[in-house]
Amino acid sequence: MSVALTKNRHAHPNVEADEILLSVKNLRVWFELKKWGFSHVGWVHAVDGVSFDLRKGEAIAIVGESGCGKSSLMKTFLLLNRPTEGKVFFRGVDISTLKGKELKKFRSHVGYVQQDPYGALPPFMTVRRILEEPLIVNGIKSKTEREERVRRAMHEVTLTPVEDFLNKYPHMLSGGQQQRVVIARAMIMEPLLLVADEPVSMLDASVRVEILKLLRKLQEEHNLSVIYITHDLSTVKYFSERIFVMYAGKLIEKARIEELLDNPLHPYTEALLTGTSEPDAANAKVLKDIPPGEPPSLVHPPAGCRFHPRCSRMIEGLCNTEEPPEFEVFPGHVVKCWLYKDQAEKLEQ
């Protein structure tokens, strides 16, 4: 694998500017809370008004802490959750209208890389059987074709020599190898979109980079669109062109990756960047300036900006009452924060 991770920080040459693969419009995913199983007591606002477009061949990252709704958002792309409000379009088709054969076809276009490779692989199946399963489900009858595609997928994720791995069970593989099987399974139907949910958070440091490079290589070779979901900002820049920061069910900042790292606008994004350590002995001598408290409950989210109770630059009477709209402060750099109201208006004029 000779792909460089850093060079791809600039727009991907294969991005076809106009072809939008996935389009999310004002998506809300709420879960109902019930008392004794029937009477309604409230909603968990897991995803609350998310919109974005993903072009073909583009990689985006969604960064947020646990409980901010990033997994609920991801499951909605896979149609494991139904949107409460708003729409998700895949190649122009509203996915919530899909049924039967069309739904199956849609799912074969989307690959899913799970977080915990051991939990995601059935322990009683061999690697061959695990990789064959999607092919059988999607009606590929010829045994030789299936075998051939399994081998090709294994070569692609460098599980070689293939013979050594075909008949092994997941517990006989190391963490890195298990994650390769998960990736091979996601790739075997030759998807257009790959959704990776924290694909390296369970792996050791030395293996982590290897898996990230592998995902990058697959993305470039197959011109895949990738949604990379993570809490770890330091891995994001090696992987995607754009980054979305999520907090309490909302995307609070969207920007190109180098824009966001050099010039974070939202106070929460700033805190995330401060919180990410680099290995440096000087760290031990200073305290970090981190906002106190924890993310709010999604059942009764705070009024106004959802970050205001933890924010040191909160404007009384505005941030705690009115929700900030999206301000485009620089071209392509959008932030949901009242601090940038004037700056955004200037840009408009």
Added chain:
Amino acid sequence: MSETRLLQIEDLVLYFKTRIGNVQAVDHVSLSLERHKAMVILGESGCGKTSMARAILRLLPRNVSKYSGKVIIDGEDVMPMDDETFRKNVRWVQVSMVPQAAMNSLNPVIRVGDQVAEPAIVHMGMSKEEALAKASETFGLVGVPEDFLVRYPFELSGGMRQRVAIAMALITNPKIIILDEPTSALDLLTQANIMNVLKKIKWEHGASYVLITHDIATSSELADVVAVMYAGQIVEVNDAESFFSQPLHPYSQKLMASVPRLRSDREPEFITGRPPSLLNPPTGCRFADRCPFRFDKCNAEPPVYEVDGHLVKCWLYEDKATGDVS
């Protein structure tokens, strides 16, 4: 030995018996920790770092086949003690531990205040009222509001539960606190907040830590001394300043190069291969198969060399060594 050494581990060995042979989890480890300092033990999963922590506190499973060496705490070798004396005089009195995933190790049906107070009642002979007062004082130290004393673990968030577990390790004022992956299951900002708490306790109360982790970036938040563990052995002991800028052992160098960085464009690398099995570790240097600098000598086990006051177990330093420790 010099008087200032708080913890001195000499030639510590811990092997486990399994059906297919002996697992050499901790293999002739020697380390020392000075007062008011933090030592980080860095290593990948399965390298034996948690086993070492458990060996220090003698929290061992039943299938131990070999357990030997010296653990000298404040000048006293605790290894010859019988289990009851050890429990009374060492565990939680001199050395306490925040176990891995500590936030899930709290008893779900007991109020957190009572749980934190328990070590003070058992080990310091306090009455319940005294212990609860002490617990509320410790809560202040780690940043948990006092009214949380009467809550149950499920009413607390992950970060708060982790702070409670740290409070439990602090309440008896032990000389050494062993922290096993104290922040690995937590969110980024919570993690940074807890690191701030640990730093403050170290600065203001002179605590000494042994921090066990695989996360290099986070370890730099607390480290005075870094010990790198690979396949059951310590391969490098270095002070933080020079470790994070110029690690000595090839494994440490590779490990540092694999850290993705936010603020530089350097391309991260990965280490090919995987660590050897601890069942039948290879003879010679255990890192040799993955090492880019391998040469003939690596087939024999390298001694520990002293290079400018740092220790490294690697043949490359034979010429530069200022002393041979082993």
